[in-house]
Amino acid sequence: MALEQLKSDVAEFAAFLEQAKGARVKGVLTTAKAEAEREIVNLEMKARIAAERKAAGSSDAKRYLHELTDYGWDQSAKFVKLFITLNGVQGCSEEDVTVNYTTTSLQLHVRNLQGKDFGLSVNNLLHEIDVEKSYRKIKTDMVAIYLKKAKEGENWDVLTAIQKRLKQKQDTEMSKDSDNPESALVNIMKKMYNDGDSKTKQMIAKAWTESQDKAKFGKETGGGLDSLGDL
Template structure:
């Protein structure tokens, strides 16, 4: 779909969001708006790469490496993401860009040791102030500062997907107090099997970390056996 059409869709979603009253309708519109914005960012990144190849004579072809690992923290005013990238401080200033929407961000690092890198985080838990969000390039790291619209608001998780996972976990644990670990395993299986690639990566990472923790501290347990997960 052309970028112009996608931008028109985003504008229409935003207008409808202002009129929507139902939380369910607002959620569906917000998700659709974020998806359209993600497509716009992906198309713009591809166009940028194509322009770079044309400028360099088309003799260099680079592939986009998707990043999935990052750390995050928060302060009263900001949610902070930390992405480790060896040698990123050697990139030109314009080679490290971040595109923000009120509920997402897309990081793009161009031509780092002959490779391009990208990170997308969609469906942020709460809205961010796009105009006052920014990034810093440090030694072997990119730090992204997302300005909270509501200062002082606590983000117990980073995205609404993680929030739903936590809520489902709490709900099922309450129903099955005799075997809470078994209930959690079932939840993780269901969400893994029905989730998109990023959800699966998130759940798989959580499972691996739990198994490592269980091996170090057997008394604390873990998620148990998730079968094919």
């Protein structure tokens, strides 16, 4: 999709958001707007990288850009910290691992790592960051990015505004089921599965499998954990 069309879409989504009243409509529009903004940032990053490659020479221009999506994150009173695993990144020069910051986003670019380029974009950060005091470190098989909180001591329960919106939507849906304990339990189990670590997921999957087995032998007839589906 053309960059100008995406920018037009973002402006239109913003205009609709100002008129929207229902929580569900606002949620859909917010998600769509955030996705369009993410595409804009990615297109701009690719255009900038293409220009840098062209200026650097033909060998750089031939490398394909691999978009990264997986990372871990943590926080302290002063910083939000992102950890991106990249095997062998410690072999890159300082100039080949760059991060561009805005007050609400970051774009990581790793050049010529084993003949490949890598990029990561995180947009719509939950709160603003101090661009001048944010930085990155190259570690063994990892890039660590330190985002300086604009407001020290402010807790980030999620990393981005869109994740916050989705979390609020989940919580709203769960509260609607408060008059139906069985349905509420299923939603809680789903949320625990989606948010849990591998051990938690194994425990929940085991409980679900056992409930399915019991149902097959007539010990249970629907409801309960067997309505979890495939999670």
